[in-house]
Amino acid sequence: MSEFVVHGIPGSPFLRAVLMALEEKQTPYRFTPVAPGEHRGEAYRRMHPFSRIPVIQHGDFTLYETQAILRYIDAVCDGPSLQPADPKAAARMNQLMGINDWYFFPQVGVPVVFQRLIGPVLLGQKADEAVVAAAQPNAANCARVLNDILGDQAYLAGEALSLADLELFPQLDYFGQTPEGRALMGGTPLAAWLKRMAGRTSAQATLPPEPLRHAV
Numbered sequence: 001m002s003e004f005v006v007h008g009i010p011g012s013p014f015l016r017a018v019l020m021a022l023e024e025k026q027t028p029y030r031f032t033p034v035a036p037g038e039h040r041g042e043a044y045r046r047m048h049p050f051s052r053i054p055v056i057q058h059g060d061f062t063l064y065e066t067q068a069i070l071r072y073i074d075a076v077c078d079g080p081s082l083q084p085a086d087p088k089a090a091a092r093m094n095q096l097m098g099i100n101d102w103y104f105f106p107q108v109g110v111p112v113v114f115q116r117l118i119g120p121v122l123l124g125q126k127a128d129e130a131v132v133a134a135a136q137p138n139a140a141n142c143a144r145v146l147n148d149i150l151g152d153q154a155y156l157a158g159e160a161l162s163l164a165d166l167e168l169f170p171q172l173d174y175f176g177q178t179p180e181g182r183a184l185m186g187g188t189p190l191a192a193w194l195k196r197m198a199g200r201t202s203a204q205a206t207l208p209p210e211p212l213r214h215a216v
Helices: 013-024 066-076 087-123 129-134 136-150 163-175 179-185 189-198
Strands: 004-008 029-033 055-058 061-064
Touching: 004 013, 013 029, 013 066, 013 163, 055 066, 061 066, 066 087, 066 163, 087 129, 087 136, 087 163, 087 179, 129 136, 136 163, 136 179, 136 189, 163 179, 163 189, 179 189
Parallel strands: 004 029
Antiparallel strands: 004 055, 055 061
16 A cells, blocks of 8 residues: 655644544554645645645545545555444534534634644744633533533444544644633543543554643
8 A cells, every 4th residue: 555645734633633543543654744834835735725734645646624534544544444334323423523623623723722722832922812702602512512422422423433533632632721621621521531532542642742732
């Protein structure tokens, strides 16, 4: 099989999801770091016309969009399936991935995690408290919904690890470092799930850069 080449900015939660999938599949890959801002340059835009993170190359095949990448990795790589065979569980997995992309990341990750973690730690910016406060209702709603779906299951879509866990874990791992995340998730099923996910070999092998680990 051709080598996977993964392009992305270190610390990106979407990048980490892809790297975790490759680790779970025990598939060799080569990581090519992209410097902040470089993803808006012409060379990167030839791979990803929308300048987002990440991109993979697999032989002569180039692919962007995290959900598509995750499903491709699961389809072509050996190892345990990361997508449930049961139609209802598979639909729940797909629903959760959509919740991340449409609600959690834009409504919570962008305003809260950026203001509390990315901006202060990487850019030296002071958090905009008004932005964080405005995101609180959405953050509370997302935490409630995800806790309700998880319930007493081991993983988000059931008793087996799925792509939903791999996509949401890097996002919630960052959120859990913020005061808002700790307040909303502390003592809930999500907190136990985060601890369980953080102990996986794939999570330990793909830790974000040191400044972004438990920085808040």
